[in-house]
Amino acid sequence: MRVLLTGAAGFIGSQIADLLVDEGHDLVALDALLPQAHGGELPEWSRRHDPVVGDVRDARLLDRLLGGVDAVCHQAAMVGHGLDPSDAPDYVSHNDYATVVLLAAMHRVGVSRLVLASSMVVYGEGRYDCATHGTVRPAVRSVADLAAGRYEPTCPDCAGTLASALVSEDALLEPRSTYA
Ligand SMILES: NC(=O)c1ccc[n+]([C@@H]2O[C@H](COP(=O)([O-])OP(=O)(O)OC[C@H]3O[C@@H](n4cnc5c(N)ncnc54)[C@H](O)[C@@H]3O)[C@@H](O)[C@H]2O)c1
Ligand SMILES: [Zn+2]
Numbered sequence: 453m454r455v456l457l458t459g460a461a462g463f464i465g466s467q468i469a470d471l472l473v474d475e476g477h478d479l480v481a482l483d484a485l486l487p488q489a490h491g492g493e494l495p496e497w498s499r500r501h502d503p504v505v506g507d508v509r510d511a512r513l514l515d516r517l518l519g520g521v522d523a524v525c526h527q528a529a530m531v532g533h534g535l536d537p538s539d540a541p542d543y544v545s546h547n548d549y550a551t552v553v554l555l556a557a558m559h560r561v562g563v564s565r566l567v568l569a570s571s572m573v574v575y576g577e578g579r580y581d582c583a584t585h586g587t588v589r590p591a592v593r594s595v596a597d598l599a600a601g602r603y604e605p606t607c608p609d610c611a612g613t614l615a616s617a618l619v620s621e622d623a624l625l626e627p628r629s630t631y632a
Contacts, residue, residue: 454478456521456563458508458554459528461485464569466497468525473501480517482506486546488530508550514557523565526554533629540630547631572619576626580614582607589626590614 455472459465460481472479481503506513508528518524530546551568558566572578577590590605597603607614 453522454480454520456480456482456517456524458482458524458526459569460501460503461495461498462489462527462529465525465527466495468527469497469501472525480504480521482508482513482517483528484508486530488532509545509553511553511557514554515561518557518561518563521561521563523567524554524558524563525567526551527569529569531631533631537630543630571632573629573632574625574627575619575623576628576632577605579617579619579623580605580607581617582610582612582614584612585609587617587624588614589624 455477457465457469457472457479460469460479461483465481465483469479469481479501481501483498483503483505484507485498485505504513504517508514508526528546528550530543534540534543555566558564580588580590582588585607588607588609591608591611593603593605597606605614606612
C-alpha cells in the first residue's frame with residue numbers, strides 16, 4: 453500500500469514510518485520540521501526515510517504527493533498546551549486548518565482512507581460517575597477546595613463525591629485547552 457504519512461518526523465510519526473517501511477509499504481513522508489518540535493535539528497530518522505519537507509496546509513503540494521496514494525496517516529500537529537492564548541492561531545492553523553486542507557485534497561484526488569490521530573485531552577478530566585446523577589462533567593474546582601488540598605472534582609449537580617472510571621471512545625467530550 454502507498455501511504456502518505458504527515459508529521460512523519462514526529463515522535464509518533466517516526467515510529468509509524470519505520471513500521472510502514474518494515475512491513476513493505478510504499479512510504480510518502482511529509483513533515484514541515486516545525487522548530488517547536490525539532491529545535492532546528494533534523495532528526496536522525498529523517499536521513500533514513502528522506503521526507504518531503506513541506507506543509508500540510510500547502511494544497512498544491514498535497515495534490516502532488518497524493519497521486520497513487522491508497523491511504524493517509526495524519527500525524528502532523530502542533531502539540532502541547534502552549535504558553536498563552538497568543539499561540540492559539542498557530543494551533544488552529546496547524547491542527548484544524550491543515551486537517552481540512554488535507555481532507556479537501558483527499559476528496560479532490562479520490563483518496564478516502566484516513567487514519568487521524570486524536571488525543572485523550574479531548575476528554576478533559578476523563579470519566580467521573582456520581583452515585584445519584586450517573587456520568588457527569590465534573591464541576592470546576594473551587595479556590596477554597598484547592599487551598600484546602602482537596603483536588604478531586606465533585607458532582608456539578610449535588611457536589612457529592614465522584615468515582616473515576618475508565619474512559620471509552622464515546623466518553624463525554626470536554627476539551628479544556630486550545631490544543632484539546
Ligand atoms: N505523543 C503523545 O503522547 C500523543 C498523545 C496523544 C495524541 N497525540 C497526537 O499524535 C499526533 C502526533 O503527535 P507527536 O507526539 O508525534 O507530535 P510531534 O510534535 O513529535 O510530531 C508532530 C510532527 O508534525 C509536524 N508538523 C506540525 N505541523 C505541520 C504542518 N502544518 N505540516 C507538516 N508537518 C507538520 C511537526 O514538525 C512534527 O514533526 C498529534 O496529532 C498529537 O495530538 C500524541
Ligand atoms: Zn451528583
